[in-house]
Amino acid sequence: MAIATHQQGVKAIATLTQDPLVQLYVPKTLVQQDNALHYDNSLKEHLASIWEKNRAFVFCLATGAVVRLIAPLLKNKAEDPAVVVVDAQGDYVISLCAGHEGQADLLTQLIANQIGATAIITGASHSLSLPAIDILGFTYGWRKGEGDWTGAMAAVAKQGKVQVIQEAGSTLWQEQLPPQHPFHFGFSNPQEEIKPQARIWISPTKRKIAPQNDFPKVQWHPKVLWVGIGCERNTSSELIETAIDETCQTYHLAKEAIAGIASIDLKSDEEGMIEVCQRRNLIFKTFTAEQLDPVDVPTPSEVVKQEVGTPSVAEAAAILAGENLLVSKQIFKSDHQPGAVTIAIAQAAQEYIGHTGKLYLVGIGPGNLNQITPAAKTAIAQADLVIGYQLYIDLIQSLKRPGQIFESSPITQEQKRALRAIELAQWGLTVAVVSSGDCGIYGMAGLVLEELQNMGWNGKTPQVQVFPGISALQSAASRVGAPLMHDFCAISLSDLLTPWEMIQKRLNAAASGDFITALYNPRSQTRTQQIVTAQEIFSQHRPADTPVAIVHGAYRDDEQVILTTLDQMLSQPIDMLTTVIIGNTTTRNHAEWMITPRGYLGFAPEGK
Numbered sequence: 001m002a003i004a005t006h007q008q009g010v011k012a013i014a015t016l017t018q019d020p021l022v023q024l025y026v027p028k029t030l031v032q033q034d035n036a037l038h039y040d041n042s043l044k045e046h047l048a049s050i051w052e053k054n055r056a057f058v059f060c061l062a063t064g065a066v067v068r069l070i071a072p073l074l075k076n077k078a079e080d081p082a083v084v085v086v087d088a089q090g091d092y093v094i095s096l097c098a099g100h101e102g103q104a105d106l107l108t109q110l111i112a113n114q115i116g117a118t119a120i121i122t123g124a125s126h127s128l129s130l131p132a133i134d135i136l137g138f139t140y141g142w143r144k145g146e147g148d149w150t151g152a153m154a155a156v157a158k159q160g161k162v163q164v165i166q167e168a169g170s171t172l173w174q175e176q177l178p179p180q181h182p183f184h185f186g187f188s189n190p191q192e193e194i195k196p197q198a199r200i201w202i203s204p205t206k207r208k209i210a211p212q213n214d215f216p217k218v219q220w221h222p223k224v225l226w227v228g229i230g231c232e233r234n235t236s237s238e239l240i241e242t243a244i245d246e247t248c249q250t251y252h253l254a255k256e257a258i259a260g261i262a263s264i265d266l267k268s269d270e271e272g273m274i275e276v277c278q279r280r281n282l283i284f285k286t287f288t289a290e291q292l293d294p295v296d297v298p299t300p301s302e303v304v305k306q307e308v309g310t311p312s313v314a315e316a317a318a319i320l321a322g323e324n325l326l327v328s329k330q331i332f333k334s335d336h337q338p339g340a341v342t343i344a345i346a347q348a349a350q351e352y353i354g355h356t357g358k359l360y361l362v363g364i365g366p367g368n369l370n371q372i373t374p375a376a377k378t379a380i381a382q383a384d385l386v387i388g389y390q391l392y393i394d395l396i397q398s399l400k401r402p403g404q405i406f407e408s409s410p411i412t413q414e415q416k417r418a419l420r421a422i423e424l425a426q427w428g429l430t431v432a433v434v435s436s437g438d439c440g441i442y443g444m445a446g447l448v449l450e451e452l453q454n455m456g457w458n459g460k461t462p463q464v465q466v467f468p469g470i471s472a473l474q475s476a477a478s479r480v481g482a483p484l485m486h487d488f489c490a491i492s493l494s495d496l497l498t499p500w501e502m503i504q505k506r507l508n509a510a511a512s513g514d515f516i517t518a519l520y521n522p523r524s525q526t527r528t529q530q531i532v533t534a535q536e537i538f539s540q541h542r543p544a545d546t547p548v549a550i551v552h553g554a555y556r557d558d559e560q561v562i563l564t565t566l567d568q569m570l571s572q573p574i575d576m577l578t579t580v581i582i583g584n585t586t587t588r589n590h591a592e593w594m595i596t597p598r599g600y601l602g603f604a605p606e607g608k
């Protein structure tokens with residue numbers, strides 16, 4: 001939801017309001033805007049009428065006015081929508097309210113990327129480049145438990161020592177904390193001088209936190225628990241809930257840590273279980289008797305085996321869903337409720353996230369952040385995890401949000417990287433796979449899609465989106481003028497993945513077809529002959545003085561641009577970070593420029 005009260009504001013956020021998901025409201029007095037709705041009453045009344053229904057508000061008006069408008073509507077951090085303010089020039093985007101749970105900080109960053117503005121985020125954790133502890137686990141689907149969240153957040157803001165005891169859930173978040181982070185992992189040594197100022201438990205266990213304690217404590221519950229359930233037909237949902245709750249209480253387990261219920265497929269229509277799953281937002285997994293039968297359980301029953309074909313339902317289903325059995329079979333009956341329930345609980349090694357993962361295949365352009373598209377920047381900002389070759393990850397370091405994970409791997413590990421990205425997306429994370437230039441031109445996009453295809457991907461889950469980037473042939477061309485103005489092609493000289501005969505065939509075809517040709521991967525330390533052969537092939541079809549551009553590291557700090565000719569090109573430095581552009585028979589040099597005529601000024605004579 002966006003609100004602008006003046007024409008200039010409408011313009012400032014125009015890129016944003018082009019998105020069909022963003023509804024723009026303007027006052028009646030403002031001339032009709034495309035896609036905009038008018039509000040009839042005062043803005044205050046209008047806002048009150050739409051406040052509850054929207055998760056985010058972007059205002060393009062004075063911050064003071066926004067503060068007055070929203071003040072009567074604010075409730076608390078957990079419920080308030082994100083409130084973001086953009087100045088009339090579109091220079092600044094301010095995260096005003098609900099920065100963490102309402103995700104105003106993230107929205108601010110995204111809008112700033114989109115409209116090319118500076119993001120202003122004033123929360124303490126953001127300023128300290130730390131993941132905010134009150135939203136730390138949302139990425140991994142963790143649920144918040146009891147605790148003094150405000151107190152713990154204040155301890156972080158004061159840069160006090162924060163003890164973290166993590167007994168379950170992903171530790172990815174721990175891997176990329178800034179050097180000066182306040183977290184201390186594990187139990188503190190009694191001899192340690194600095195006492196913690198706050199403690200975070202990350203565990204399926206529920207700790208009782210006394211209100212008057214020495215320092216603030218909070219708990220996150222990763223969804224690692226699977227409740228195996230067997231029950232008589234028509235057991236009430238109330239009895240099932242009581243059974244779950246009492247078992248959790250007895251074993252000090254947090255209900256928030258329950259990922260789902262597991263049972264036998266005969267129970268897939270058992271209303272009580274379905275109701276409990278709906279009410280508590282739990283997954284319902286079922287297994288066949290054949291799957292459950294061989295599972296080794298502590299309390300098998302012959303009677304059950306006779307009835308349903310497996311000696312255990314609750315324990316076996318819990319183990320199949322969660323692996324590590326924590327609570328063996330408990331039986332519950334009630335005088336007031338119909339039916340009987342057996343419960344067992346197992347803990348899975350990995351938490352159930354519960355979001356649908358996404359894969360963003362992103363081209364980051366040649367290297368300078370000015371050359372990356374706003375959409376690609378937005379995709380990177382939205383990702384939970386960004387994965388790529390070390391050099392490219394380094395190039396986009398400045399885009400990293402606090403708490404975001406940037407994973408890099410060596411250059412030869414493309415397949416491993418693709419599989420890792422897919423695995424994380426299948427688990428539920430939003431993963432951006434970055435390639436330099438365009439991700440679909442000798443980049444990671446094809447590999448990721450091929451791997452997905454091999455896995456029998458349905459084309460939808462995980463969701464895939466490809467973000468194009470400026471490829472090396474474009475960035476190299478732009479440094480010398482307009483060499484690609486006519487039909488052109490790209491050929492990679494790397495024979496690691498393509499047989500050399502095929503490359504030679506294509507070089508011949510490109511040369512004889514008079515295509516302007518951009519050579520990628522022209523020469524490595526060990527692969528030095530290919531460029532020599534390429535030059536020979538082109539020399540058979542084009543004059544010796546055909547212009548050639550040799551561009552190393554376009555738009556990077558070590559950029560080097562050489563304009564030469566076909567007969568001289570091999571005496572120039574050429575390496576793996578170079579793109580070589582060989583002109584066609586009409587390409588000319590003019591001063592420091594390389595120009596291929598398009599034909600506007602008449603056909604250029606072929607071969608001069």
Ligand code: SAH
Nearest residue numbers: 437438443471472520521553554576578579
């Ligand atoms: N996906 C990339 C290409 C990756 S293949 C893209 O679309 O640009 C790697 C090759 O790209 C390098 O060997 C080099 O030939 C070329 N390349 C990548 N970045 C470059 C840059 N900044 N300047 C010149 N060439 C570059």
